[in-house]
Amino acid sequence: MIAIKDLHKSYHMGNNSLHVLKGINFEANEGEMIAIMGSSGSGKSTFLNILGMLDEADLGSYHLDNVPIKNLNEKVAARYRNQFLGFIFQSFNLITYKSALDNVSMPLYYQGVKRSVRTEKAMHYLEKVGLADWATHLPSELSGGQKQRVAIARALASDPKVLLADEPTGALDTKTSYEVMELIQGINDEGKTILVVTHEEDIAHMCKRIVHLKDGKILDDKTVEQVRAKTPAHV
């Protein structure tokens, strides 16, 4: 599904050059759920941004679903993002003045899906994340966990190949975090490939594989026993 070879990325600020990614080799197969861990400055966000086509690598190759991702102009990148990827952000990034339903149907709007079909699909995904009753509410009327669930529904709406989650639980308390992870695990169970960037050990262990990044290199890459995120009754 994802094949990355010898990926390099540097940032230039004035005369200083910061070599963030120093040759990353990485593969992910369909249906995997991978945690990408590392301290801040390890390059994990940059890595995710390159995976998400929000940023481009200086060197190396990147294939997504056997499509080479390189020399992207804005237009192609936008189309690939829409087609292949779903994003989940730490700060949810919902459009504040649109209802939950409209937020979820937004990727479909950019795919040119007809309104009636769009609404139906968006409603389906809202039901999936358990927020069908909140469809007409604005993000400001939702709790953090609900917002993240709307964002997950939005990420799923375009039926992407890969879900990229950047610290999906970073802004949530433990209980809500577990609820969200439970939802993400459920989506993975249905076969979707998911990459989760996190620095929390417990969240990482809810994935099936953990990749450690340090100083722009992969420190280790191991398969783990997945911990199911069943919300403990006593929490």
Add this chain to the structure above:
Amino acid sequence: MFNLERWEEIFETIRKNKLRTFLTGLSVASGIFILVILLGFNSGISNGVRAAFEEDATNRISIWTGVTSKEHKGLNPGRYVQLRNEDYQSLNQKYEEQIEYRTSLYSLWGGQVTYGKESGNYRIEGSDPDQQFIENETMVSGRFINKSDLDQVAKIAVIGNQIQLDLFKGEDAVGKQIKIFGINFLVVGVFSDPGGSREENRVFIPVTTAQGVFNAGDRLRSIAYTVQMSEDFDQAVALSTAMAESLESDLKARHSVAPDDRSAVRVFNTLEEAKKIYGLIDTIRAVFWFIGIGTIIAGVVGVSNIMLIVVKERTKEIGIRKAIGALPGSIIGMIMQEAIFITAIAGFIGLFAGVGLLELVAPYAETDFIKSPQVDFNTSITTVFVLIGAGALAGFIPARRAANIKPIEALRDE
């Protein structure tokens, strides 16, 4: 442009940002409002001045005389220069080619005119038949003075419409006898004048009769001509000016007046004056347009500015949209369409407010120099479309900036 979804998006953003939209629109609306008012008054001034000139033929040259102010050929200053029939005839002969209409005049500023028990004081003008065309008179009934009236020194009169109203109280004046200074005249015609009632308070009688009745002999008070008009306005002005100068120097030579004596022989060239005034109107119009365009530029800069703020404000939202697959084109389209839509609506509001105000105020703003101030609808529609184009231009820079937003940076922007 005709994408319904896009419109829904725009209406939604506008609904959620009412104040911002209102402020953006206000600058545009006031810009076009001011332009419309200025253009309206410009057309008012233009109409007013044109109407003032239309009272008489615009290609008229008037000649009258006064007292010499300079010593010349041994003659003392302070001498009155008297126009006579022979002056008129010799000028007629010399300028036969250039002259369109001609009249010699012997007029009195005021004279008692009586019909039955009604009487009033009116201007009495002894003139030639051509006076009808020089003064732009239209016959309401009857006829104007003719050649045989002149030859027979007929006691006939042509009266203004206002006099018919005043003295005849709605009766038809033609065929009735009136008394001027107690002398009977037969009314043969009634005229109306584009200058209105002021110009209709006049009685025309044959110049020969006037000279006889008022004991004037062969003396004249003034002479008026109109010049043959040519197709080209500037050429006509040049011809008319040349003739006016030539007339003036001929008369000065005939009456031994110093060539630089300005008070003894006066020749007024309407066409040249008209040209000056029209030139002035053009200047005023240019100034008004300049101000108007300036205001619109201010409006456009305002729109551009506010759209830039909008883009800044929506950086994150645009980043999100791009992250979930919005094409740069759709972002540009979204911002531009919003800018154009706001500009257009505000432009039309300003336009209708301006036109409405002019309609309301116009009846109270009538003076000698302002007449029916209103703005040519085509002009204003053109202006609105210019404004929309400008709105698109104003929207374009912010839209480019929006399209260039990198989602990764936008999403980091907290």
